[in-house]
Amino acid sequence: MVPEVGRESSVEVQNSISAMAELTARVISSKAETVVIISPHGPLEANAFIAYDGPKLFGDFANFRAPTTSVHAELDEELLDQITRAAANEHLIVMRIRDFDLDHGTSVPLYFLQRNGWSGRVIALGYSFLSSEDHVRFGNCVRAAIEKLGRRVAFIASGDLSHRLKRDAPAGYNPNAHLFDEEVVEAIRSCTTDRILNIDQEMRRTAGECGYRSMLVAIGATRDLNSNCEVISYEAPFGVGYLVAQLAGSEPPAV
Template identity: 30%
Template sequence: MPMLGAILVPHPPALLPEVGRGRERALSDTESAIRAVAAQAARWEPDVLMVVSSHTGLYEDYFHLSSGGGAAGDLSDFGAPQVRLQTGYDTQLREVIASRAQRAGLKTGVFGSQAGWLDHGVTVPLYFLHKAGVTCPIVRIGVSGCGPAAHYRLGKCAAEAAEALGRRALLVASGNLARRREEDGSTPEREERITAALASGEFVELLMETPPEDRQAAGCGLRAFQIMAGALDGRSVAPRLLSHEAPCGAGYAVALFRVTGREESRRFVRA
C-alpha cells in the first residue's frame, strides 16, 4: 500500500514569520494545523512527496512535471530572501507518471518551462515539512486548463506509478480557496461545499465543473485538490479537516487524508 495518503495545505507566504513579521498571528489556526500535518507526514516516513501546485508550469491542455534533478527556491519576492529551500526530484517516478498519464490520454511531461526555481506553492509547504524532518525527494506537478476528470485521472496515474515502483508516497495538494468574501462577509457557498467535501472525504463536489461566477470561490487550489482525489481513487481514507479560516478575504483549509485500505466504491471518475 505505497500511497500513504495526502495532505492539503494553503500557501500564503505570510504564514512564515520571516515574511509575515507579525501578520502570521492572523493565521494562527492555519499555521498550527500545517505544523500538525507536517508532523504526521514525518511519522509516516514517506519515500517521496508528490507536490501539486497551481503555480508550477501552467498550460491549457498539458500537465507539466518539473524537469531536472532538483530545484531550489527562496521567498525573495515576498521580502524574505533568507528563506531558501532545496530539494531533489524522484526522476524515475516522474518518468513513470508521465508514461502512465500519456497512455491514459493525458498530455503530460517535462517539456515547456525549464525553470529550476521552486514557486511559492511548493516552497511554503516544504518549509513546514522540512522543519518537521521530511526531506525526501519530490515530484513537482503542475495543473492545467483541462477539466476535473483529467486532473482526477492524472492523480490516479501518479498513485499507480508510485505503487508500481514500491514508493511510500504522500501527495501534497497546495492551494488556497476563495480570494474574496461575499458582500455580507460570509463564506461563499461554493467554498462551504468544498470544505464539507474535504471534511467528509466524499470528493464528488471537488469534481463538479465550476461556473464562471464561482471560480473566485474555488480559489487557486481546486485543480490540485482534484489531482489529490484521483491519487486516493479506490482507497479508503480517514479524512480530517484540521482548520478552515478566512482572514483578509482569502479562504485557507488544512486537511489530512490517511489511507486505511482499499475501497472499490471510492472511484469518483470511471476512467
C-alpha cells in the same frame, strides 16, 4: 503563512501554521520517502501538466521580501519518469521544465515540511487548463505510478480556496464566495469528496479560488483508498480561505 514573509501578520494564521506542523508529523509517521506537490502557481500549459525537472529543485521567497528564506530538495526522478509514462498511456502529457525555480505554491508547503522535520525527495507538478475529468485521470496516473514502484509517497494539493471572503480581500469581495469554501470543507469533513467534482462552476468562479484543480488531482490519487478524511484547520483572516486537510490514511499515497 511563512513567518519570514508574513512577519507580525503571521500570528493571524497561527492555526494554519500549527496545522502544517501536524500534517508534517503525519507525513513523517507514514514513512513517506517522497512528497509529490501540485501547485496552481507554476508555469501553465493549456494541454499539459507541468513537472519541474532536476536533479536538484530550489525555490525562495525573494518576491515576497524574504530572499534568504529558501527550500532545496532532490528530485525523485524515477517516480517522475513513471508518472510521465503512466500519463502518456492515458494520452495525457507531462511537460518537464528545467532551469525554473519552484513557485510559491510549491515552496510554501515544502517550507513547512522541511522546517518541521521531514526530509526526502520531491516531485513538483503544475496543473493545466484541461477538463476536470482529465485532472482526476491525471491523479489516477500519479497513484498508478506510485503503486508500480511500491514507494511510500505523500501527495499535497496546494492552493487557496476563495479569495473574496472579506471587503479588503485581494480579489475583492463577493457575498456568496463563502459558499464554495463551505462546500469543500463539508465534503472533506464528511469524506464525500466526490461532491467537490460536482461543485457548481459558477460558484467556483464567484469564489475566485486557485486550488480547485489541485484538489481534483488529489481526489484522483486517493480514490478507493481507506479513507481517513479530516479537516485539520480552516481559517480566512485575510479574506482568503486557508484549508489544511487530509484525504487518505497512512497507506500510500497519503494525502
